[in-house]
Structures are given as C-alpha cells and as structure tokens.
Amino acid sequence: MLHVAEAARVSVATVSALINGTATVSPELTQRIEQAIRDIGYKRNAIARSLKMGTTRTIGLTVPHITNPFFTDVVSVIQQAFDRAGYAVMLCCTDEDLNTQDEQIRLLLDRMVDGLIVARVGDGGILKGIVEQADVPVVLLDRVCEGVDTDTVVLDNRSAVFDAITYLANLGHRRIAYITGSFDISPMHDRMEGYRDALQAAGLAVEDELVRFGNFHEVDGYNATMQLLSLRDRPTAIFSANNPMVIGTMKAIRDIGLRCPEDISVACFDDFPWSDVFQPQLTTVAQPVQAIGEQAANLLLDRLAGNREAPPRKLMLKGRLMIRNSCHPLGAIARSVSA
Amino acid sequence: MLHVAEAARVSVATVSALINGTATVSPELTQRIEQAIRDIGYKRNAIARSLKMGTTRTIGLTVPHITNPFFTDVVSVIQQAFDRAGYAVMLCCTDEDLNTQDEQIRLLLDRMVDGLIVARVGDGGILKGIVEQADVPVVLLDRVCEGVDTDTVVLDNRSAVFDAITYLANLGHRRIAYITGSFDISPMHDRMEGYRDALQAAGLAVEDELVRFGNFHEVDGYNATMQLLSLRDRPTAIFSANNPMVIGTMKAIRDIGLRCPEDISVACFDDFPWSDVFQPQLTTVAQPVQAIGEQAANLLLDRLAGNREAPPRKLMLKGRLMIRNSCHPLGAIARSVSA
DNA sequence: TGACACGTTCGAAACGTTTAGATTAGCGTT
DNA sequence: AACGCTAATCTAAACGTTTCGAACGTGTCA
DSSP states (O other): OHHHHHHTTSOHHHHHHHHHTOSOOOHHHHHHHHHHHHHHTOOOOHHHHHHHHTOOSEEEEEESOTTSHHHHHHHHHHHHHHHHTTOEEEEEEOTTOHHHHHHHHHHHHHTTOSEEEEOOOTTOTTHHHHHHHTSSOEEEESOOOTTOOSOEEEEOHHHHHHHHHHHHHHTTOSOEEEEEOOTTSHHHHHHHHHHHHHHHHTTOOOOGGGEEEOOSSHHHHHHHHHHHHTSSSOOSEEEESSHHHHHHHHHHHHHHTOOTTTTOEEEEESOOGGGGTSBSOOEEEEOOHHHHHHHHHHHHHHHHTTOOSSOOOEEEEOOEEEOOSSOOOOGGGOOOOOO | OHHHHHHTTSOHHHHHHHHHTOSOOOHHHHHHHHHHHHHHTOOOOHHHHHHHHTOOSEEEEEESOTTSHHHHHHHHHHHHHHHHTTOEEEEEEOTTOHHHHHHHHHHHHHTTOSEEEEOOOTTOTTHHHHHHHTSSOEEEESOOOTTOOSOEEEEOHHHHHHHHHHHHHHTTOSOEEEEEOOTTSHHHHHHHHHHHHHHHHTTOOOOGGGEEEOOSSHHHHHHHHHHHHTSSSOOSEEEESSHHHHHHHHHHHHHHTOOTTTTOEEEEESOOGGGGTSBSOOEEEEOOHHHHHHHHHHHHHHHHTTOOSSOOOEEEEOOEEEOOSSOOOOGGGOOOOOO
C-alpha cells in the first residue's frame, strides 16, 4: 500500500479510503491510485487488516471424521454458506479424540477465527471455558454438550431411532440388535433412548446381549456383528447407530454366509447416495444435512453480524426414515407396517 | 503480551524471548513470566505474529467437490498431514467452476496462506500467474495444467483406464460405452486416451455414439446412460470415468428395467467403501488416495521448509483395477481374463 | 584500577493496515 | 476583507508481535 501511495503521490490514508470506500476521494486521485494499483499489482494484506480490525473473516470447523458421509455433506454445505458470505473456513478433523480436538481448537483460536462450529467429542474439553468467556461465538453441531450453553443444531435422535425400531417391530421382529457408539456423545445417548422406548412401546424387553458398542469405525461394526450372529438365539434384525459401522455389519453378514434381508434385516443411521442403487437397498434414517448445515451457518453468521446478546438458540431437526428393501417382514407375525 | 510483561515487571522483548526460546532468560524472570502468563491466561496472537514473520502456517486447499469420495479421502489425508506439521488448512470447494476457483484462490492469497494445493478446474485461471511469480508454492493435485509448471501429483489415468477397458474387452465385450467429463481437465483427457488405446489394442473401433459427456454429476450420468441404452445397437458394457456419475448410470439401468451385470456390465473410476458390500459389487479403478494425499502434502511441506529452488517435481501414481462382479463375460466370445 | 567479555535485559523500530483528528483549499456570506 | 463551512487530503498512532542493537551488571584479567 505504501508503494501504491508513493507511485500515486498520495498518502496511504487516501489509498485506504479509496479501497474501502470510507471517504470520498476526488476523481483525479482515484484515477492515479487505481492506475498505481494496476501497475504494481497490489493486493491488500488481509493479515495486517485483521490485526488492525480485530476480525479475520475466517471461521473454524471441526468434525470427528470428514469421511463419514454425514459430516462430508454438512461440511460441504457449511463451506458453501460461508464462502457466499465472504468467509474462509479452516477445517479440522478430531478423529473422535478429545485431546486432538482441544489442540485444534487452540490452533484455530490462536489464528483468531471469528467463530467456531464444532461437532464436539468427549466432554467438550476446553470448549466450556471458551463459551463461558464468550470470546468467540461457537455453535455446536450434531452433538449437544452438557455444561456448554450455546447455539446448537442437532437432530431429534430419539424419535428418529424410535421410528426405525418401531418399523422393525411392526415387521414382526422380536430380537432387534443395536450397535452403538459410546454414550458420552449425546446422539448416541439419545438414539439408545429411542431404541429402548421403541422396544418398550412394542412390548419387547431390552436385552443386554443385543446391544453392542463400537468406536464408529467399520471394523467395530464388523466385530460387533460377528458377536451378535454367534449368539445361540440370533437376532433377526440389526440397527446400526452409525453409518461407517454398518459397512462392517454387512461384511460380517456376508462373511458368515447369511443374506440380507432374507436371513437378517439391517437398517442404520445416516443416508448415503448409493443406498438407492445397490442391493440390498438399505433402509436408513436420513438426516436433513442441507438444513443442518445451513442452520448452523446461519446461527453463526447471525452472531458474527453482531447479534451477541440473544440467548443460546437450540434447534432440533427431524430425521426421516427411508424405507427400502433391507428389512423383511418376519413370517406370519408381521403386522401392518406404518411408513 | 504487554499485560504479561507488565505483570511480570519485564519488557515485552523478554517475554517474547522466553516464549520462543530465542534467548536465555534467567530463572527468576522465567518464573515470574510463566506465573503472569498463567494468571492472565495469555494466548499468543498468531495474526500479529504472522504479520511480523511473514508466514501464517496456514495452507489453502481447493477441490471441485468435497462430496466426491475421492476428494473426500484426499482432503482427509492432507488435513491430517498438515495438522501433524502444525499447519491449519483452509478448505474451498470450487464446484467445478473456474470463476469460483479464481475467487477462492484470491481469498486464500489475501489471507497470506503459505502454500496452495489445488485440484484445479478449467484452464487454471489466475493459477498461471501465481506460479510464475512464485509468491507462494503451489502443488497441483489430480490434475495437471498446461502452462502451469509446478509440483504435481496425478494418477496415471491413461493406463488405469486402459487396463479397465482391456479387461472388459477380454470378457468379450465389443460395444463398450464410455461416459466422460469435459476434456479440459487433464484426467478426463488422459482417461479418454486410455479408452481409445485399449479399444484399438483389442481391435475395436471407437464409435462416437458410444462416447457421452456429462458434467460430473449424478444426473449427467443418468442422462448419458439413458441415451446409451436407447441406441438401436445397445452397448453391452459401460465405463464411467467419474464416480458420482456412475450412480446415475446405475439408476438409469434400474429405471429401464435392466439388470447389472446380467444385462449390462458396468465399471467406473474411483473406488468407495461400499463397493465391497452391496450388489452388484462394482468393478472400479481405485486410486491410491492415501499416497496421493501424502505425496501432495510432502511436496508442499518440503517447499515450505525452504526448498524453493528445486525444479518442479511431477509424481505419477498407478491406479489399481478392483475386479468385482459388475461385469459379466459375454457369451461364448469370452477369452481368458487377465486380472 | 581500568579494560574487557559475557550473560541478561531492554528500548524501539518494523510488519501493513485503519482511522481519528488535523490541515488545507475552495467557496459563499456578511 | 475576514470569516466560517465543506470537501478532500494528510499525519500519526495503533493493532500485537519479533528482533536488532544498545545498555547494564558482574566477574576476570592485566
């Protein structure tokens, strides 16, 4: 900018005024300055600007795994929304690890991001302190967090799973297995509640041996399913509370030599683009990814626009059961199915 | 930092020296300063630091579509690599549009990223100028770019497609259709070459009506396939040069009432986690995503570490044909199949 | 005792912007 | 002719760091 000012024989203040339109500058100077900018190929240094202005027009986004198709889609939507608004987004993957998350949030905060969107992990870690001292606005995505009172957009996980399990029960299944991630993240907790409640509503008991834990990865789903299928009284349906794990479930079923849905029914959380096309076409709970991403972006953009005082806003969206052909009615017991 | 210095009754220079370990500071002062840092909860302002140092420890990464599983995986690998190295990554999606890409690169450059990894679009746009004036190192990912001479990691697209088409020809297919994206990005060009060469090697003619263009999206694959299937002399195999488009292909086949692989064989570029599990299990060309991401990251990290003078390094990796069950041998014509 | 070296600490400039307030010029009023 | 008003421009401080070179105190040596 200094060079531009010299070349145009004006002060840097005038150059700045012209660039930002913060004051009127005469036609001749405008002319001279624009010429100089072109000659020199001047680009404003956003770092210097950020230092002075105290805002970076950059936000931080952390998710557990970007390869989980749910997060992929949400990240994509959020990125687009902020791009439209002239913000850059720094993306971090926490790999479902609290320490990593803390470290990455620190990294983002160091870089003075204007806001944070976090699909948190563990108990939230340093997130609590950050929200409390209200330095930067943060919105929680997908997962609420006890003790962290801030803008949030989550799914109604309980009722989504309730519907799915009820669907299976109505098909006549009595032994419905459930594969879940750890309960310390809220969706897993809420989904389990939906499972429990649905069984109860259907007059079925919750049996411990039918509930298995995994750590969100394909291999965990595989192992869990192997255990389930080797029970003396094998389940007739399996619901996986997480998408990557269901791949493991399908592989285990294949490896053991069973067929889905003829021998065993399968449904899972989170839809993906292929589910329509390949066999079996998986029955899934689809999250409104577009809406989730947009709402999260909007909540944060609203804070960034200056609305700091409003009390935390908690949005809860509804999932949708996508019934396809991976679940069979069970013999004569099947009742009428409510879609 | 000023506050810390005051609280510890030292100068900011000393605080800086301690934090960065750039000079020895006595035990008492160390003690006082560390205490003050803790008391105040001081965090270094990376923006101010960047301004002074001229480096942001941030890189920019642009891809056409993050929801394309190939890019999802590569982004994930790259993100991890830079995270380990203490860099933040700003992610942008160009949506396969040159103007968007130019805009986003400008956005990233404004923010003084230390380097750029670009899966470019169109003819490269402002990329050329950036590489020429060598302000920031850039590595090209997945796609080379005429006139942009810089570090690059790409797949050997020609031979990957050559192998796939040869495989189909060896199965006895004579009418092998090909769905491609626009040739102005290099992989599409090279893949087409592989198609042509393989047909020729198999003694088959390239027929224009069997080559269809689409714009990388599912719907394009759908339309292209619909056209192919309504030819009087229908192809017996379809190869899709892009992953999202193959979903459209499968939907079209289903909608028209055909079965894959019994009625028509299908193969495509880019592997995805589900391909093993669902029917038909798609035969695909798998890219070594892990290696691609790591190599790209390494090339850039090497430049960032100061190796600016080395001539552009061009890496070409090999794809791998994953033979599954979406391609049938064609009647008695089938020859022995080379895996 | 003075000169010198060494280890520690500090003052101040610099990075590239923005912006408040000062200055200047031009013009119309009285 | 002196005055005030407005519009255009400029000066200089500030943002929070890093770093160069100077300053200071202490001990060693001649």
